[in-house]
Amino acid sequence: MSLPTQPQTRPPSGGDRDDAPPDHVSGIVPSQVRPAGRRPALVIAALGAGLAVVAWLVLDLHIAAALVLSFVAYLVALYATYRRIAGSRVAVDHLVRSLVYFAFVCAVVPLASVLWTVVAEGAARAFDPQFLTQTMNGVTGLNDQQYADGSADFVGGAYHAIMGTLVITGLATVISVPIGMFTAIYLVEYGGRNRLSRGIRFLVDVMTGIPSIVAGLFAFALFTQIFGIRDAKMGLAGAVALSVLMIPTVVRNSEEMLRIVPNELREAALALGVPKWRTIAKVVLPTAASGLASGVTLAIARVIGETAPLLVAIGYARGLNWNPFDGPMNTLAVYAYFMFTKPLSPAVREPSLERAWAAALLLVLLVIALNLLARLIATLFAPKTGR
Numbered sequence: 001m002s003l004p005t006q007p008q009t010r011p012p013s014g015g016d017r018d019d020a021p022p023d024h025v026s027g028i029v030p031s032q033v034r035p036a037g038r039r040p041a042l043v044i045a046a047l048g049a050g051l052a053v054v055a056w057l058v059l060d061l062h063i064a065a066a067l068v069l070s071f072v073a074y075l076v077a078l079y080a081t082y083r084r085i086a087g088s089r090v091a092v093d094h095l096v097r098s099l100v101y102f103a104f105v106c107a108v109v110p111l112a113s114v115l116w117t118v119v120a121e122g123a124a125r126a127f128d129p130q131f132l133t134q135t136m137n138g139v140t141g142l143n144d145q146q147y148a149d150g151s152a153d154f155v156g157g158a159y160h161a162i163m164g165t166l167v168i169t170g171l172a173t174v175i176s177v178p179i180g181m182f183t184a185i186y187l188v189e190y191g192g193r194n195r196l197s198r199g200i201r202f203l204v205d206v207m208t209g210i211p212s213i214v215a216g217l218f219a220f221a222l223f224t225q226i227f228g229i230r231d232a233k234m235g236l237a238g239a240v241a242l243s244v245l246m247i248p249t250v251v252r253n254s255e256e257m258l259r260i261v262p263n264e265l266r267e268a269a270l271a272l273g274v275p276k277w278r279t280i281a282k283v284v285l286p287t288a289a290s291g292l293a294s295g296v297t298l299a300i301a302r303v304i305g306e307t308a309p310l311l312v313a314i315g316y317a318r319g320l321n322w323n324p325f326d327g328p329m330n331t332l333a334v335y336a337y338f339m340f341t342k343p344l345s346p347a348v349r350e351p352s353l354e355r356a357w358a359a360a361l362l363l364v365l366l367v368i369a370l371n372l373l374a375r376l377i378a379t380l381f382a383p384k385t386g387r
Contacts, residue, residue: 036086041078041094048074122361125354131157136318141345148348158359160320161335167324168331169304171239172246177296180250188258189280208248215244216309233315235324241309246299253295257288290381297374301367307333332363
């Protein structure tokens with residue numbers, strides 16, 4: 001008795017075979033790709049730089065126009081060259097890569113220019129001990145004129161603005177962090193996707209996009225219309241204005257940090273009979289402490305340089321005021337704004353401009369320090385992965 005044999009099937013031929021080269025598959029038009037190095041791109045870049053120099057110096061074009069013209073010429077020559085020697089796919093790849101590099105340069109150059117300008121203009125005065133320890137009490141335009149004439153020393157500093165910045169920003173942090181943290185905890189741990197949570201998220205999104213001057217007007221109206229304080233220009237009003245801008249950032253960052261905590265940790269704690277509030281306090285928050293702390297620090301850095309809401313809420317003070325509940329105060333941002341726009345001596349603006357640039361540099365250094373602190377906190381509180 002013979003066993004049945006399987007019917008022999010003939011392998012498909014032509015374009016129906018699975019292992020057929022792409023050239024024989026119907027509907028696919030392959031493009032030629034040939035090897036090409038980076039040398040043509042470097043040569044074209046050198047020619048483009050030469051074209052920019054010629055357009056700037058010989059044709060007397062503005063340097064920005066010369067750079068744009070040379071970059072456009074570089075893109076055209078780059079695409080044409082690589083299309084000819086390597087194919088259209090390689091040409092498009094080099095073209096898109098060049099556009100990405102150009103976008104990166106467009107983002108970095110203004111930042112570097114601002115930093116260089118602030119450092120160059122403000123470094124000479126920002127680290128002067130007299131500038132760091134003096135206020136503007138009793139300083140007039142006559143003092144600036146005498147300093148410009150060389151008959152007197154430089155007087156007038158930003159000590160009161162530095163202290164005011166720390167006090168107002170500290171109060172804003174005390175107000176914003178608990179509200180933002182508890183809101184994020186509710187959204188992640190309790191609210192889920194119910195109607196109230198959706199409403200809160202919508203309001204947070206709206207608060208993220210409001211103009212900063214609106215926050216200042218809100219704080220001023222809150223103290224004058226609701227609390228009945230006739231002269232509401234004080235540090236607490238400025239702290240409330242900054243907290244309106246800071247709370248959405250804290251909520252969004254804290255919500256994202258709490259969401260990345262694995263649910264297995266919550267379930268393990270709840271399975272042991274631990275109450276939910278204790279699970280949040282002892283398991284969820286310590287696990288997300290790194291991201292929460294760095295997010296709060298970045299939120300502080302976001303509002304520490306605000307000017308518009310503080311112009312409305314705290315006014316302007318020439319001297320030191322430690323009491324945020326009474327009287328105007330000053331911050332580095334407001335101090336720099338007034339020194340730029342209202343110099344003590346309109347005839348001799350240089351001393352006031354020196355103060356403004358120095359205040360701007362100190363503010364930049366504070367923001368940089370806060371960002372570095374955020375990275376340090378994220379490193380120190382990061383969950384330990386080793387054994």
